[in-house]
Amino acid sequence: MRESPDSVAKKIKTMPTDPARIRRTDPGDPAKCPVWQLHEVYSDDARKEWVQSGCKSAGIGCIECKQPVIEAVLEELKPIQERAAHYAEDPTLVKNVVAEGCERARKLARETMREVREAMGLNYS
Numbered sequence: 001m002r003e004s005p006d007s008v009a010k011k012i013k014t015m016p017t018d019p020a021r022i023r024r025t026d027p028g029d030p031a032k033c034p035v036w037q038l039h040e041v042y043s044d045d046a047r048k049e050w051v052q053s054g055c056k057s058a059g060i061g062c063i064e065c066k067q068p069v070i071e072a073v074l075e076e077l078k079p080i081q082e083r084a085a086h087y088a089e090d091p092t093l094v095k096n097v098v099a100e101g102c103e104r105a106r107k108l109a110r111e112t113m114r115e116v117r118e119a120m121g122l123n124y125s
Helices: 005-013 034-042 045-056 062-089 091-120
Strands: none
Touching: 005 062, 034 045, 034 062, 045 062, 062 091
């Protein structure tokens, strides 16, 4: 989630593709390519059609096919990384969130235990 854009791009670029597509000029089958599954998630219908026809006709190469996926993944990660950077820059924010959560949990636990003791007739102080 917090990887650099270059690292994300490199991982997607080095993903395996259709094993039958050895050379750029070999036609492929998107159904046999793991990158197609990412297109199913990230691409609109027009892009999917471009991938289907381009791959089957060898009109596009695998790196070319991966580029829109890279862009979509990076776009999706952008707001997450921006929020994470906010907390990474100021670790006290995280400590405060954890401390507040602990206090709220303690209050709920005390109330629950009071109810349990009351229900069991263990009203000791």
